[in-house]
Amino acid sequence: MIDSQSSSGSKLVWVFFLLLFFAHQDFWLWSDDSLVLGFLPMGLAYHALFSVACSGLWAFACFRSWPEKLEQWADEDGVSGENPSST
Amino acid sequence: MNDIIFLASAGEPVTRTPLYVLMVYMGLLLALGILSSRFFRGTSKDYFVASQSIGPFMLLMSVFGTTMTGFALVGSSGKAFSQGIGTYGLMASWSGLLHSAVFFAIGIKLWSFGKKYGYVTQIQFFRDRFDSKQLGYLLFPILVLLIIPYLLVGLISVMKVVQPITSGMFPDTFGLPDKVLPNGKSIPHPLSGGVPGWLSGLIVSTVVLFYVFFGGVRSAVWANTFQTVVFMITGVVAFYMIADKLGGVASAAEIVKNHAPDKLIREGSIGNWHFFSYLLIPLSVGMFPHLFQHWLTAKNAKSFRLTVIAHPICIAIVWVPCILIGIWAAGLYAAGDLRIPPLPGGGPNANAALATMVRSLVENPLLSGLLMSGILAAIMSSLDSQFVCLGTMFTNDVVVAAVGKEKYSDRQLIFLSRAFIVVIVLVSYFMALYLQGSSVFSLGVWCFSGFAALFPLVFAAVYWKRASLGGAVGCILATLVSWCYFFYQDIFLDAGAGHGEYLVQGVMPVTFVFLASAAGMILGSLLTAPPSKETIKKFFPTLS
Numbered sequence: 156m157i158d159s160q161s162s163s164g165s166k167l168v169w170v171f172f173l174l175l176f177f178a179h180q181d182f183w184l185w186s187d188d189s190l191v192l193g194f195l196p197m198g199l200a201y202h203a204l205f206s207v208a209c210s211g212l213w214a215f216a217c218f219r220s221w222p223e224k225l226e227q228w229a230d231e232d233g234v235s236g237e238n239p240s241s242t
Numbered sequence: 243m244n245d246i247i248f249l250a251s252a253g254e255p256v257t258r259t260p261l262y263v264l265m266v267y268m269g270l271l272l273a274l275g276i277l278s279s280r281f282f283r284g285t286s287k288d289y290f291v292a293s294q295s296i297g298p299f300m301l302l303m304s305v306f307g308t309t310m311t312g313f314a315l316v317g318s319s320g321k322a323f324s325q326g327i328g329t330y331g332l333m334a335s336w337s338g339l340l341h342s343a344v345f346f347a348i349g350i351k352l353w354s355f356g357k358k359y360g361y362v363t364q365i366q367f368f369r370d371r372f373d374s375k376q377l378g379y380l381l382f383p384i385l386v387l388l389i390i391p392y393l394l395v396g397l398i399s400v401m402k403v404v405q406p407i408t409s410g411m412f413p414d415t416f417g418l419p420d421k422v423l424p425n426g427k428s429i430p431h432p433l434s435g436g437v438p439g440w441l442s443g444l445i446v447s448t449v450v451l452f453y454v455f456f457g458g459v460r461s462a463v464w465a466n467t468f469q470t471v472v473f474m475i476t477g478v479v480a481f482y483m484i485a486d487k488l489g490g491v492a493s494a495a496e497i498v499k500n501h502a503p504d505k506l507i508r509e510g511s512i513g514n515w516h517f518f519s520y521l522l523i524p525l526s527v528g529m530f531p532h533l534f535q536h537w538l539t540a541k542n543a544k545s546f547r548l549t550v551i552a553h554p555i556c557i558a559i560v561w562v563p564c565i566l567i568g569i570w571a572a573g574l575y576a577a578g579d580l581r582i583p584p585l586p587g588g589g590p591n592a593n594a595a596l597a598t599m600v601r602s603l604v605e606n607p608l609l610s611g612l613l614m615s616g617i618l619a620a621i622m623s624s625l626d627s628q629f630v631c632l633g634t635m636f637t638n639d640v641v642v643a644a645v646g647k648e649k650y651s652d653r654q655l656i657f658l659s660r661a662f663i664v665v666i667v668l669v670s671y672f673m674a675l676y677l678q679g680s681s682v683f684s685l686g687v688w689c690f691s692g693f694a695a696l697f698p699l700v701f702a703a704v705y706w707k708r709a710s711l712g713g714a715v716g717c718i719l720a721t722l723v724s725w726c727y728f729f730y731q732d733i734f735l736d737a738g739a740g741h742g743e744y745l746v747q748g749v750m751p752v753t754f755v756f757l758a759s760a761a762g763m764i765l766g767s768l769l770t771a772p773p774s775k776e777t778i779k780k781f782f783p784t785l786s
């Protein structure tokens with residue numbers, strides 16, 4: 156996504172992000188009142204699973220597209236401790 | 243289901259054990275504040291950003307605890323009570339995708355600028371990025387005005403939770419007159435004998451102020467971590483206890499299917515575009531000043547990883563049980579087996595759904611007290627961050643920006659910070675008393691809408707080199723005008739009356755506020771001078 160080590164990793168993150176983005180609009184379950192495992196409404200079960208998938212996406216992003224260079228830049232000597240706008 | 247135990251009748255004293263459990267919990271929080279103050283280094287940097295020493299687990303707990311407030315527990319269960327399972331998709335699953343996206347794409351960048359250039363507040367960043375001290379004076383009151391509804395969400399939630407759970411405990415001191423039904427029959431007031439909102443709000447505000455004053459943001463982070471663990475565990479326990487009392491989760495679902503089947507689907511209660519337009523609300527985390535402050539407490543960028551990955555799961559752990567409890571309450575209410583405290587207009591107060599379920603269905607007073615503590619933990623873990631942040635912003639963005647850092651000592655700056663916090667808390671407290679009947683979910687959505695509409699400001703600041711001061715001002719003013727317009731239409735003219743929620747052309751008003759804000763940023767930037775080369779070099783470094 157930003158300053159990535161692997162541009163292919165970043166592209167994949169974006170592809171998965173867009174897939175999830177559109178998968179959120181689960182119009183096919185709009186009026187499905189069945190219960191998953193006998194207690195969980197279908198629409199809720201789908202979105203709970205969606206949350207797990209989001210976690211997977213961001214795990215993938217952290218390990219394939221981490222902004223390593225930005226981190227190194229921030230760790231180099233700066234003016235930490237001084238706020239430029241207040242001086 | 244007629245064997246369900248309802249709220250205690252007025253005049254019938256009930257055990258005060260839950261309240262004693264809550265008092266012990268408050269005592270623990272105060273002790274934690276005192277303990278964390280021993281690590282306080284006495285500097286304003288330590289008070290405001292804990293000397294950037296917070297590791298991955300505490301960062302996750304503090305960020306998650308901060309974003310989950312009364313909105314997540316009281317608001318979500320209340321909204322599910324009235325609108326069904328779609329509530330999860332509206333907020334929780336969008337947040338799982340977009341909160342982490344913002345942490346990853348914006349949060350890490352802002353942390354790196356904060357570390358590099360020593361920022362303590364987001365306004366300091368915006369002042370530098372857009373090379374204008376005046377921009378801070380424009381942004382400060384707007385951010386404060388948007389945080390106040392957020393504080394109200396917390397305080398109103400406290401008031402709505404404590405009174406139903408403690409009803410019947412003090413029949414002589416806090417007794418209420420019987421309610422007369424339309425058929426002329428009198429019934430005991432369901433809140434009679436409960437600790438009133440003015441007292442619970444006052445106690446919670448005082449406790450949070452106390453531990454925040456002791457150690458600043460470090461106290462808030464420690465308390466958040468503790469409280470987030472507490473409310474996640476007690477949430478799961480509450481879910482289990484309530485489900486058990488209803489004969490198991492399948493039996494509870496059956497009640498909903500038989501008596502409130504519309505709560506199991508979205509058809510009829512939420513439109514397609516309405517559902518879609520909620521995606522903009524979670525972008526608000528990019529502009530929450532208190533979250534910005536938490537990001538700056540991170541020891542290093544890698545501390546963010548756990549937060550980015552685990553945040554969606556944590557949301558699910560809290561929201562799924564709350565949504566289920568909300569629809570179960572709707573089923574019981576429709577079946578005539580649960581009495582929800584009424585609004586002045588006569589309808590059920592959806593905000594009280596969670597507390598009523600806990601009060602009615604968790605019979606063990608010790609557990610009931612723990613659950614009440616857990617709910618308040620979620621609320622307080624947001625209030626503390628907001629309190630600290632308000633003081634930090636006032637001190638750094640107004641006082642220090644106006645008179646310089648040399649004029650006041652660190653001790654004086656911390657004093658000013660605390661004084662400002664007290665003023666805002668008092669204002670919020672009295673407003674909360676006045677607005678106790680308001681929907682926690684609606685208030686939260688309006689607050690988040692304002693911050694979400696400012697998202698183009700932070701996004702352009704870190705990703706668009708051409709974003710200029712003119713664009714920033716255009717973005718802020720467009721947000722202010724359009725947000726006030728729609729807020730006025732909804733709250734004062736009640737434009738959404740009878741439709742469940744105020745929509746404009748079938749979508750959330752935030753859609754138009756966000757578009758106006760983005761247009762203000764783009765047009766303002768393109769029509770005015772670009773940022774200086776030094777500014778671009780500073781904020782868009784060549785990374786090798």
